[in-house]
Amino acid sequence: MAQTGSVVTYTGHLYLRQRLVLAILSGKAIRVEKIRSDDASPGLTEYEISLLRLIEKITNGSVIEISVTGTAFMLKPGTIVGGSVVHDCPLMRSVGYFLEPVIMLAPFAKKPFHLNLRGVTTDDNDLSVDLIRTVTLPHLQLFGISDGLELQIKKRGAQPNGGGEVHFLCPVVRQAKTLNFIDPGKIKRIRGISHAVRVSPQFSNRMIDSARSVLNRYIPDVYLYSDVYKGEESGKSPGYALSLVAESTTTAMHCSEAVSKPGETPEDVALGAAHALLAEIRRGGCVDRKHQSLVLLMMVLGSEDVGRCRMGEPSPRTVQFLRDVRDFFGTTFKVVPADSDGVPNSHLIFSCYGTGYINVNRTIT
Amino acid sequence: AAITFNLGRRNRRKDWFSLIYSSSLTPRQVLETNPSAEAREVEDDLDDGDFFQLRSAATTVDDTDKTKEDLDPEDLKQWSDEELLDSIRHLFITGDSGGDHD
Numbered sequence: 533m534a535q536t537g538s539v540v541t542y543t544g545h546l547y548l549r550q551r552l553v554l555a556i557l558s559g560k561a562i563r564v565e566k567i568r569s570d571d572a573s574p575g576l577t578e579y580e581i582s583l584l585r586l587i588e589k590i591t592n593g594s595v596i597e598i599s600v601t602g603t604a605f606m607l608k609p610g611t612i613v614g615g616s617v618v619h620d621c622p623l624m625r626s627v628g629y630f631l632e633p634v635i636m637l638a639p640f641a642k643k644p645f646h647l648n649l650r651g652v653t654t655d656d657n658d659l660s661v662d663l664i665r666t667v668t669l670p671h672l673q674l675f676g677i678s679d680g681l682e683l684q685i686k687k688r689g690a691q692p693n694g695g696g697e698v699h700f701l702c703p704v705v706r707q708a709k710t711l712n713f714i715d716p717g718k719i720k721r722i723r724g725i726s727h728a729v730r731v732s733p734q735f736s737n738r739m740i741d742s743a744r745s746v747l748n749r750y751i752p753d754v755y756l757y758s759d760v761y762k763g764e765e766s767g768k769s770p771g772y773a774l775s776l777v778a779e780s781t782t783t784a785m786h787c788s789e790a791v792s793k794p795g796e797t798p799e800d801v802a803l804g805a806a807h808a809l810l811a812e813i814r815r816g817g818c819v820d821r822k823h824q825s826l827v828l829l830m831m832v833l834g835s836e837d838v839g840r841c842r843m844g845e846p847s848p849r850t851v852q853f854l855r856d857v858r859d860f861f862g863t864t865f866k867v868v869p870a871d872s873d874g875v876p877n878s879h880l881i882f883s884c885y886g887t888g889y890i891n892v893n894r895t896i897t
Numbered sequence: 898a899a900i901t902f903n904l905g906r907r908n909r910r911k912d913w914f915s916l917i918y919s920s921s922l923t924p925r926q927v928l929e930t931n932p933s934a935e936a937r938e939v940e941d942d943l944d945d946g947d948f949f950q951l952r953s954a955a956t957t958v959d960d961t962d963k964t965k966e967d968l969d970p971e972d973l974k975q976w977s978d979e980e981l982l983d984s985i986r987h988l989f990i991t992g993d994s995g996g997d998h999d
Contacts, residue, residue: 548962632964657963718990749982750989781990790968804968807976814985822964846913847966848924854917867913880913 539563539606540859547852548580549633550825552587554860556594556609556637557833557889565604575602579625586619586630590637590647611893614641614704621651623694628658631683631700635668636829638702639677642893645702653689653696654727654773656791659822661685661698662725662759662775667787671823675830676709677702688729688761690771690792704894710834710886711827713818714842714870716879717782722747722809724756724777726802730770733760739774739802746806747776772798774805784818815844817879824850832863834886841882842870861887 542551543566555562568574576584576598584596584605593610621627627649638645654660659668665683672681680703689696724743728736736758747754756774761767775789788808790801812821819827824843828850831839846854858864863884870879916927975981986992 546960546962628964656967657961657965659964718992719988720990746976750986751991789965804973807973808968810976810982810985811972813988816988821966845928848928849964851917851924851927858918864914864918867917 541565545576545580547849547856549583549629550849550853551856552583552607553633553636553829554856555607556587556591556612557640557829558860559609560860561606561608563604563606567603567605569603576605577624579622579629582619582622583630583633586617586634589617589619590614590634590641590645592642612637612641613643613893614638614645614702615643616646616648618648619650621649621694623652623692626652626655626658626660626691627696627698628655628660628664631661631664631698632659632668632826634700635664635672635702636826638700639672639675639705639708640833640889640891640893641702641704642895644680644704645700647700647702648697649700650694650697651689652691652694653685653687653698653767654771654789654791655691656793660773660775660789660791661688661696662727662773663777663787663789663822666723666725666775666777667785667820668823668826670783670785671819671826672830674709674711674713674827675705675834677705679703687765687767688727689767690729690769693768695767695769704891706891706894707889708830708834708886710837711831711839711841713782713784714840714881715782716784716816716818716842717780719751719778719786719813720781721753721755722751722776722778724754724774724805725759726756726772726774727759727761728772728798729761729766730768731772733758735772735798736760738798739772739805741802742799743774743776743802743806746803746810772801774802776805776809778809778813782818786812786815786820787822788812815878817844818842821847825853828853828857828865828882828884831882831884832857832861832887833889836886836888838883838885842879843882845878845880863887 539561541563545567567576588594591610592613595608598605621630669681680701682701684699686697726736726739740756771792773791777785777787779785788805790805792801854865865882865884868881870881
């Protein structure tokens with residue numbers, strides 16, 4: 533797999549995480565230039581450097597060179613080691629920012645992951661720990677990564693001061709299974725987690741009530757759980773959020789989330805989340821929009837067979853991800869509209885021939 | 898000729914494969930383009946001939962590397978419309994099949 537001598541070069545800081553993941557998995561060196569070079573504060577940000585440090589911790593033999601100005605860096609990836617790692621995440625981004633790329637790498641490590649992350653557990657930018665636990669990890673199970681896969685939320689931490697802590701456990705696999713997921717099914721139940729830290733626990737119930745007012749018209753099986761964290765466990769800042777998951781008869785999942793902002797009532801937050809969930813359901817497909825790249829990546833890494841998956845319209849990130857995959861793995865996806873059943877819709881079928889990626893790092897037991 | 902035939906046959910549809918892999922559009926543009934107007938407009942933009950070029954608007958929008966998309970209040974407001982709410986009922990097991998067999 534390792535093709536030394538070839539360096540994939542990008543400009544700009546966008547899509548940094550997915551490119552780092554692809555570089556490490558493919559073993560190709562990556563160089564990123566002109567990172568915010570025209571910006572008032574040029575170069576890598578604190579959280580991006582922290583991410584590079586985290587990558588250094590979970591791999592062995594990675595070489596990272598950052599230019600003096602911080603506007604360019606180069607990563608020569610090593611092998612993914614895993615094992616027990618502790619990392620303090622900067623409070624500018626939630627732990628989701630760091631966890632998302634790690635989840636893509638963890639199944640292909642040498643040793644099972646025991647990753648401890650501390651920081652903000654829920655924010656506006658990245659998947660919250662609730663969504664990762666209830667939606668992202670089940671998506672990995674589609675590829676045969678399931679035993680011992682777990683995310684424990686020890687403490688919650690809202691912005692700006694954080695104070696949360698999560699524990700991520702992931703088994704190692706030899707190879708990802710080929711995916712064949714074309715039937716989106718129908719939504720059979722909706723689950724949700726509402727939490728409120730350092731504010732009245734009543735806020736959590738108010739969110740649940742108003743989310744129900746929207747969702748109960750569709751389906752009776754709506755169970756929203758109020759997750760209470762007290763004292764030390766509730767972090768250092770006040771905040772509340774609601775995350776929703778809709779599951780279909782074929783275990784396709786769609787999720788949404790809304791986080792408290794200053795001046796918003798719990799009702800506003802809950803309605804935002806509920807309406808976003810309906811929008812997500814309307815887009816349809818077998819895979820949640822925020823998880824398209826994860827699923828596509830696992831399809832590329834799957835065994836040497838054709839994997840297929842039905843999705844709604846790709847997000848901008850996904851489009852760029854498809855291009856980046858070609859740069860690193862040479863794999864292109866076939867994208868065809870999915871209206872063979874006579875009903876016109878915006879669904880697409882993504883199919884590709886897996887590269888047969890085998891986890892060579894894994895210790896043989 | 899084969900390509901034009903293809904486009905004609907399914908005129909309202911994007912050719913996702915070539916948009917993704919063989920165009921130089923940014924991902925956001927890929928999603929916004931119309932099947933018909935797409936390539937031409939971009940070339941026109943490039944041929945403006947101005948010596949100074951305004952920095953493209955794309956760099957001014959919030960371009961943080963983030964997974965969740967911002968919830969657009971306008972988009973969400975439309976969900977107070979009863980018709981729209983009913984239009985997705987067939988996606989739930991409790992709804993009737995809404996005309997499409999399953």
